[in-house]
Amino acid sequence: MATNAELAARFEEFADLLEADDVEYKPRAYRRAAEAIGAHPAPIADLVNAGNKEAIEDIDGVGDAIGSKIVEYVETGEIEELVELRADLPVDMADLTRVEGVGPKTVGTLYRELDVRTLDDLEAAAEANEIREVSGFGAKTEQNILENIPFAREIGERKLLGEARPLADDVLAFLESLETVERCEVAGSIRRWRETIGDVDVLAATDEAEDVVDAFVSWDSVDDEIESGPAKASVRVGEVRVDLRVVVPEEFGAALQYFTGSKDHNVTLRNYAIDRGLKLNEYGAFDVSDVEDHEAGQRVGERVAGDTEAGMYEALGLEWMPPELREDRGEIDAAADDTLPDLLTREDIRGDLHTHTEWSDGNNSIDEMVAAAAEQGYDYYAIADHAEGPGVVGGMGLTDAEILDQVEEIREVGADADLEVFAGIEANVDAEGEIGLSEDVIDALDVIVASPHSALDQDSDAANERLIRAVENPAIDVLGHPSGRLLNQREGLAIDAAALGEAAAANDTALEVNSNPHRLDLWGSAVQAAIDEGAAIAVNTDAHSPATLEYVRWGVHTARRGWAEPADVTNAWELEELREFLH
Structure with missing residues (x-):
């Protein structure tokens, strides 16, 4: 069965x-649909199987034409029009566009001019100095x-976490749904909510291991069985490998702790246990x-815990640690001292300070986005469309005059x-x-989010000086996606999160x-370093449609990885309290 991530x-x-074929308008419509499909809370394939065409077409950005393609893919595993497009442009688009600076249009041009189809082809063309000879390129582009x-x-x-976690769910x-499974949970990096994962690890507790394995490899969503045995199996679902390990119920807690990791956390924890005779x-x-040879076997000695994960920590006199913290960054000492943080939850979020509308590169009106925010149960909400400036996609940034016009409309919508x-x-x-806003605009606004969108190849010294100067600007309330990274696409700026956090704390800038699962910027260790310096954090979605307000899930868990309360x-x-903070 096709997952939402696969459809997206x-x-x-x-x-x-x-886009590679220079088609106008349609690419944006498909991206809008993909964004909404990926963020949809329920399996869209279930709507297809139930024949609920109306519900499919009600998904933001879908409509009749795209809805028909969704049905075609769920029912047949292919979309004929997409197959034809692939035949016309036989390239490995996903691999090629992972290279920073290579977008779909570049891929199309290099295919037509140099027959570049794969990363190997791209590398060979660059090494042979062929790319610089293509119109619109040059030696610097080729070297980059x-x-x-x-x-x-x-x-x-x-x-990406945002692609893999819905599959894990x-x-x-x-x-x-299997009667023979007593307990189950994800493990590994996906349970620790890392921003990217290699595969999906899952544990199941049962006394009927072979039955569970057989059912798992026969699941409708499985595309290929990679391998299977009496108590474990690996399959491919879409483009993701899923590894299942089956254990007896009385060992589920121990297995969950062990296979969640991280490796560094487990090594430190095992050493902590050894010091206490465990x-x-x-x-x-x-x-x-009282055992002379501790290595005589895995089950040597008196078993004192293992049924539950919490029991594994309790046996050491430690509090249970949320999986997001298990990166060996002080969590074991904090548990021993009873000083673990009371971590942020989704229910704690009262609003969103960074979202977009159709005024810039969003997909919906101000009215629609505000209504969607109200449905989230928020107390407050900010529209923060792009101002014009370097790095803004497609030149969609607003001029000062347009910003002032938008402020008037926001005030009208907000009044009701x-x-x-x-x-x-x-x-x-x-x-x-620096930011390029006039004083009139600054005075008219409630919230200014300032983000780097260009010059993302600066060295670390220049990057940190640049960002610190920004947070020192009294007009700026929030420094948005500080590194400018795009996961699996570009590394972004090399920032000193502690120095940036210190400056932000001194200037009341969050x-x-x-x-956005393509960003998750700041990330866990950077959040922790900034908080340690007293900085405030803003968990924003950067939503471009109502569906992507749900991205807050990924932001909350990322903040939790940074020990945020x-x-x-x-x-x-x-x-x-927020009003007092805003400049």
């Missing part, structure tokens, strides 16, 4: 192939492409204080809304750390956790 990927591919190919190869095997739902492994916690609506803007932090997060504050 097909329509992103549609958009890329059309060549330098970025190794990074594209490195990240090619990892999937589907796997869990399937396993929970041995930890995937089968349980064992008292080996069930929540506080802030008039904001996403300004551009240029290479020197640092953003951009919840509600008091650290501006949009978890009461309205009046």
